[in-house]
Amino acid sequence: MRMVDLIEKKRNGNELSTEEIHFIIKGYTDGSIPDYQISALMMAIYFQGMSVKERADLTMAMVESGDQIDLSAIEGIKVDKHSTGGVGDTTTLVLGPLVAAVGVPVAKMSGRGLGHTGGTIDKLESVNGFHVEIENEEFIKLVNQNKIAIIGQSGNLTPADKKLYALRDVTATVNSIPLIAGSIMSKKIAAGSNAIVLDVKTGAGAFMKSLEDSMELAQAMVDIGNNVGRKTMAVISDMSQPLGLAIGNALEVKEAIDTLKGEGPEDLTELCLTLGSHMVVLAEKAQSLDEARERLQAVIKDGSALETFKLFLRSQGGDDSVVDDPSRLPQAQYKIELEAKEDGYVSEIIADSVGTAAMWLGAGRATKDSEIDLAVGLMLNKKIGDSVTKGESLVTIHSNQEDVQNVKEKLYESIKISQTSVEAPKLIYGEITK
Numbered sequence: 001m002r003m004v005d006l007i008e009k010k011r012n013g014n015e016l017s018t019e020e021i022h023f024i025i026k027g028y029t030d031g032s033i034p035d036y037q038i039s040a041l042m043m044a045i046y047f048q049g050m051s052v053k054e055r056a057d058l059t060m061a062m063v064e065s066g067d068q069i070d071l072s073a074i075e076g077i078k079v080d081k082h083s084t085g086g087v088g089d090t091t092t093l094v095l096g097p098l099v100a101a102v103g104v105p106v107a108k109m110s111g112r113g114l115g116h117t118g119g120t121i122d123k124l125e126s127v128n129g130f131h132v133e134i135e136n137e138e139f140i141k142l143v144n145q146n147k148i149a150i151i152g153q154s155g156n157l158t159p160a161d162k163k164l165y166a167l168r169d170v171t172a173t174v175n176s177i178p179l180i181a182g183s184i185m186s187k188k189i190a191a192g193s194n195a196i197v198l199d200v201k202t203g204a205g206a207f208m209k210s211l212e213d214s215m216e217l218a219q220a221m222v223d224i225g226n227n228v229g230r231k232t233m234a235v236i237s238d239m240s241q242p243l244g245l246a247i248g249n250a251l252e253v254k255e256a257i258d259t260l261k262g263e264g265p266e267d268l269t270e271l272c273l274t275l276g277s278h279m280v281v282l283a284e285k286a287q288s289l290d291e292a293r294e295r296l297q298a299v300i301k302d303g304s305a306l307e308t309f310k311l312f313l314r315s316q317g318g319d320d321s322v323v324d325d326p327s328r329l330p331q332a333q334y335k336i337e338l339e340a341k342e343d344g345y346v347s348e349i350i351a352d353s354v355g356t357a358a359m360w361l362g363a364g365r366a367t368k369d370s371e372i373d374l375a376v377g378l379m380l381n382k383k384i385g386d387s388v389t390k391g392e393s394l395v396t397i398h399s400n401q402e403d404v405q406n407v408k409e410k411l412y413e414s415i416k417i418s419q420t421s422v423e424a425p426k427l428i429y430g431e432i433t434k
Helices: 003-011 018-030 035-048 052-063 091-100 120-124 136-146 159-169 177-190 211-227 249-260 266-282 289-301 304-315 351-361 405-414
Strands: 079-083 106-110 148-152 195-202 231-238 334-339 344-349 377-380 393-399 415-418 428-432
Touching (some): 003 018, 018 035, 018 159, 052 177, 052 211, 079 106, 091 266, 091 304, 120 148, 148 304, 177 211, 195 211, 195 266, 249 266, 351 377, 351 393, 351 405, 393 405
Parallel strands (some): 079 195
Antiparallel strands (some): 231 428, 344 415, 377 393
């Protein structure tokens, strides 16, 4: 097999075989196929696309390029959840303990944040003592005991994806649906769960800005998962404005606690109940989505979801007293109000731009080596569709620096006020199950 022939084959729009795709990925991982040939192939894929079979083969070749986590020692159907990222996306912190409380095993592998997208591990490290550096044996024991544990990403999971990801970044092929879908799904499949619920974001704060692209990506990932024997479904949810009210690590932990108490923001609560219901059904802990939702609402009401969160924090070294006393979480030195300059209705909150403002405060990483300030961030006091009067606070800025003029200017650019009333955006645009 010669790489140049395979490049030509894909350039001409023909389908690569399973053996050819495995040859390419193995060769690129071991260094026998150079960057320039893979770059040419990726550009051919960008223009010619890939069939459903090719996408599944590409994903499995990336999975098999490194370690695969064996979760067979965990009892029950393991369901993973993946979000394509966004601003104020606190869903994992809520969903983990919520579905664990109804008996769904959550064996989650999470990463750190980069840019304005917060990482679940960074958020959890706002809790003093909490750590994800646990051995696999301990990880499996905790999931069997508590139904939930979160571990950091393994060093040698999908090495082919890491190499391809870096190359896509510098060859203008980042936005190829087959390559994005393969990248996300290879990590999820290597992480060992039996079923996967995908939360695919759409709008200004999402990776995919248009609904059409978001639906296409969701369908591609669902096809891959189901083709390789993982029960997979996707929910398309809004990220035109931040989810919930909190943006920033400790602030989002407090918001997760409020939501598990039944006192969280309406949009975050609804999305968690929707995603959680699908997780419960896939785990065969309920026959229908309605029954699953009722079970989730019951564990919020009786306090067992909150108790599961405490147990989870405590079992991984965290100070679980923050659940009853969130003032024990990191606190910013200054709270500064962003006042509305006019009366009207909030017509737009540009999510990625608000995320950038939070990152400037220190809530996110501009580069992989940036230090995060766990205490800082933003609390939205208004969402799209809310009425506002001049002088009323739009956002509370939690900062460890007194001068936040640049952040204020960014927020004023990001939040638009209209003189006519505006409807709140739809939260969920659709679901893809097959």
